[in-house]
Ligand SMILES: Nc1ncnc2c1ncn2[C@@H]1O[C@H](COP(=O)(O)OP(=O)(O)OP(=O)(O)O)[C@@H](O)[C@H]1O
């Protein structure tokens with residue numbers, strides 16, 4: 001399988017010398033959904049920032065190791081260039097433009113397209129998320145939490161990426177909505193053959209949809225394997241799943 005993302009021995013420090021990642025290695029196969037699990041502060045978001053180039057904004061830097069996307073190194077590449085290579089980072093907390101309409105939020109995402117196409121047909125987004133079409137002239141700030149997450153994913157679709165980084169899509173959402181959102185993410189992955197790296201606190205749902213998972217603990221990979229194996233791992237179950245794997 002072609003590799004969408006290949007991280008080797010990545011170490012990252014933030015200003016003040018805090019070492020957030022220590023020699024992390026991981027892969028995402030093309031068209032696969034891979035989960036990044038772990039407790040608060042483990043380093044999950046830092047991995048996504050290192051890939052998308054947002055680390056610098058946070059006064060962090062890669063101190064060792066390499067990141068390759070579709071075979072190409074991301075060393076010394078600015079965030080907007082990473083986007084042009086087809087990597088789209090949906091940040092934690094959704095980050096839609098609250099005082100712009102739903103449709104204007106989608107229009108803004110066209111600038112991230114690697115093809116530089118300015119096509120303004122959002123039919124595909126509205127097929128995945130009919131609720132966004134109903135609310136397309138509404139200000140994004142007035143959407144519910146679940147709808148804002150849908151808009152953040154809609155923006156990712158508009159950007160036409162090959163690799164999507166999702167930071168906690170379930171954050172603050174009711175279980176029913178979380179399930180609905182993961183089902184749509186899975187449909188999008190399958191239909192568009194997208195590669196997805198998803199960070200989740202909700203390990204049960206992530207393991208159900210991802211084929212492979214990495215468990216991050218104190219800045220390094222503590223455990224990795226096919227989701228089924230991680231689910232069955234007793235240490236994993238008591239640490240992160242609280243015994244509710246079947247949620
Ligand atoms: N901008 C920053 N400056 C300094 N330290 C940071 C910064 N961002 C994160 N850290 C530290 O790096 C470590 C990893 O943080 P990170 O945000 O990657 O964790 P996480 O696994 O995403 O946690 P959470 O589940 O709470 O989102 C933590 O110890 C955190 O305090």
Ligand SMILES: [Mg+2]
Pocket residue numbers: 044045046092
């Ligand atoms: Mg985080």
